[in-house]
Amino acid sequence: MDQFYPQAAIATYKLLLKLGCDVEYPEGQTCCGQPLANAGNEAASRGSYLHFVTMFEKYDYIVAPSGSCVYHVRHHFDTLDQTDAVKKVRAKTLDLTEFLLDVLQISSLPAKYPHKVGLHQSCHGLRGLHLATSSELVNKPAASKLHELLSMVEGLTLVELDRKDECCGFGGTFSVKEPDISVKMGKDRIRDHFSKGAEVITAGDMSCLMHLEGIISRQKIPIKVIHIAEILNSDEI
Amino acid sequence: MQNKLRMPSKETILTKIKANRPNLWPLPDVPIFETLATDKKKLFIQILERGGSKVHCVDDSTQIHQVITTHFPENKRMVSALPFLEGIEGITTLHPDFYEGTEVAIIKGLIGVAENGALWVTENELGNVRVLPFIAQHLIMVISEKNIVGTMHEAYKKLGLPTTEGFGVFIAGPSKTADIEQSLVIGAQGARSLLVILTP
C-alpha cells in the first residue's frame, strides 16, 4: 500500500485525524510478515514480526487499513515469545473499521460518495476478524462493520450481490501458484458486481482490490476499485 | 527361515492409539433439543410432502384398507407385515428373494420425527424380512400420530437402547438420487413412493 496505493493510506491517515486522533506513522516500519508466513515460511518472517513489535509497542492503538495484516498480527504472532510488548501489540492492532466502530464508536461520518458501490468482503477480515457474519453461519447477528460504515456515507447505494462473501482469488502467493483459478475467481467476482450495476468495488483489503483491478484493467471492464478508507474520507458531491 | 511372530493388528492398533491419543476431552451432555413447531403433526406432514411422500390421515384403522385400494390397484401384488390387514398377503417366508415382484409393501412405523419426516421401524415390524421396505416398488407406512416426536433427540430418547431387534431403520421418503447432473429422481433402487397413513 505504501508503494502502490498510497491514496488509501493517505485517506486512512486523514480520516483518523479528522476524527480527532493523534496519529503517527512510524517510518521505520516494514511488513507484518504475512506473505512469507502464508507461503509456509513462518520461520523466515520472525524478523519482521519482531520488528513490527518494536516499531509499534509504544502506541495505544495500531490501526491498519488491512484486515489480513491485522488478522496475521493477532493470530499468527502466537509463535513469538509472549512478552508484555508482544501481547500488547497483538491486542491493540485493529483493522480501521474495527477501530472506528469499536473504539471511537462513531455513529456518523461527514462523508459523501454518491455512487453505486459493490462491497467485497475480504476473507481475512470477514472470517478471521469477524468484521461481519459470514454467510455460512446460522443464527448469528448479521452485523457487518463495513456495511455499517458505508451506510453512514451520504448518497451511497450498495448493490445486492449473488455471492456475498466468495473469495476474490488473490490469496497471496496463490495468485501466482494457481494463476488460472485465481483469475477465474476474480473474473467471477467482477461479473457479480458489474451485472448488479456497481460502478465501483470497495473492500477493506487492498490486496483483493489490486487483484481485481488487474483483471478489470486487462479486460477493460468499466468498473473501478477503491479502498473503503477513501470512501469514508470522501467529500465528493 | 523363521518368520517373526507378528503382533495381531488389534494389539498394534490399540498400542498405537494409547501412545498417540490426546488427553481426555470431556464428553458433553447433549440436551434433548425440541422442535419450535407447536403442531408436530403438521410439520411432519409438511416435511414428508416436501420430500416427495404422500400423507393420508384416517379417523380409525378400519379405513386403512380403503385408503390402500384408493392409491393402488388391487390386482398388483401387495404384502403386509401389519397383523390386522385382511385379504392381503402376509409374511409367509423369510427368504428375501421371494419378495421380488412385490408392488406394495405395508408396514407399521413406530416413531415419526417431525423435523425430517423420518419413520422408525425394526425387523419386528417387517416380519423379520429386512429387505421388505426396500424391495417393494411402493411402500406404505402406517403410524399413529401419537407417536410423532419433534426431533431426532426425542426419537433416540424414546428408542432407548436396542433389546433384541437386530436391524432398525429410519425411512424418510421414497428412495431417490440426484447423481445425474443434480437432477432429482424419485425412485432410485428402493421404493418409488412412500405413502404414510396417519391414524389417531
Place this chain on the structure above:
Amino acid sequence: MMPHAQKAAIFNKDEARTDWHDASLWMVRKKRDFAVSEIPEWEFLREFASDIKMHTLSKLDDYLEAFEKAAIQNGAIVHWAADAKEHNDIVLSILNKHQAKKMVKSKSMLTEECHLNEFLELHNIEVIDSDLGERIIQMLNEPPSHIVLPAIHLKKEEIGELFHRELHTEKGATDPQYLTEAARHHLREKFHTAQVALTGVNFGIAETGEVVVCTNEGNADMGVHLTPVQIHSMGIEKLIPRRSDLAVFTRLLARSATGQPVTVFTSHHRNPKPAGEMHIILVDNGRTEQLGKPDFRSSLKCIRCGACMNTCPIYRRSGGHSYETTIPGPIGSILTPGIDLKKHGQLPFASTLCGSCTDVCPVKIDIHTQLYKWRQIVSEAGLPEAGNKTMMSIMGNGLASPSFFHRLGNIGRKLLRLFPGKERFLSFTVWTKDRDLPKAPVESFREWYAKQAKDA
C-alpha cells in the same frame, strides 16, 4: 507449476464447463444453507459434535474395545486391519471362505482409499458398485470426483452415451429419470445374484456395537438384506460413544452434505440375519498416525459430508480429479499430506485460506488453519511448493530491515513507472498473463507523509 495448478489450468480451458461445474456445486451449498437455517441451534450442534468426536478420539482405544465386545455379543465377527492391504486381504478371505465370486458394494470412501475394487478384480471377483454415481464412474473406469456426489463432473449427455454402450439405453437419451430407471433394472439383477454385500459405515456405536449406514438410494440395504454375508468396512475414527449421539450427527450430516433434513435411509445394523454372517472390519491405515499429530488430529472428526468441497471456490473451479487423492478438496488437503508429504504437500497451497470450509464443517475442523500449518511443514521439508528456502530466508531478513524494505519497494515502483508492461521476473509474468500490474504512483505514502510533516 504444481500438479494441481496444471490440472486446474486444463479444467479452466473450457470456461463454460467450469461455470457449469461451479454453479452445480454452489447450488448444493445453497441447499445446505437453507437446510441449516431450519435449525436455530445449529451452531450449538456443531460444537457438541466436535466435542463428542474429540472425546471419542481421546479414548479411542477404550471405545474400540467396547464396540468390539458389544458387536461380538450381538453375533457379528470383528476384524482389525492395520492398513489397506490387510483390509483387502480380509475381504478376500471372507469371499473365499464362502466361495463367493460376486460382491455388491455400496458407497465407501474407505474402500476407495484401500483400492479394494482393483485388488478384488485381480483375484477374479466381480465387484459391482451399487450407488448410481459410483456405478457410473465404475463403468467409466474413473475415480469419484466428490465424496458424496461421485459423478458431479459428468454431464447427462456423457452418462447417456455410457448407458447406451453398457446398458443398451436409447441412443441420445439423456433424461435422468429414464437413465436411473435403466440403472435400477440393471442393479436389481446384481443384488439378487451377488453372494456378498459390503457397505461403508457412517457411524459405529460403541455402546451397542451397531453400525449405522446413511443412504438415499436404498442400494446398501438391498445388497445387505439379499445376501447371506454382509461386510461393513469402518475407519476407526467413525466411532461415537452413545446411541443418543446419533441425534446430533444425523441432524448435521445430510443437511451439510446435500441440504436434505436427513438421508432417506438411516440403517442400524446390529446382528446378522438368521443363517447369515455379519463382518465388521476396523481399519487404521494411517489414522493412528494422524492421531499423534496435535495440530492435525482433529481432522479425524470428519464425517465425510463434503460440505467443504461444495463451498470451496477452488474445488468448484478445478474439480475433484485435480487433487489426485481419494478424498479431494479442503479436507483431503489436510488428511493426505500426512500420508505422503512429497506427493500431496502441494495441496495445502491450492487454497486462498478464505476459511469458508472451516465455517461449514459440521464438526468444526479448523481446516484453513491446518492448511496454513501444513504449509509450514512442507516448507521445513524443503519441498518446492514452499519456494526456495534460502530465497525465503533472504526475503525474510529483507522484510525485517527498514532500509532494505523501502529501497526494494522504491526500486520496484520506479521500475514499473519506467517500464510498464516490460516485466522480466518469472512471478510477474505469471501475474501478467491475464492481469495488469497496478499503476505506479509518483510518490509513496512515506514520501507524502515525510513531506507533509516537513510542511507542518
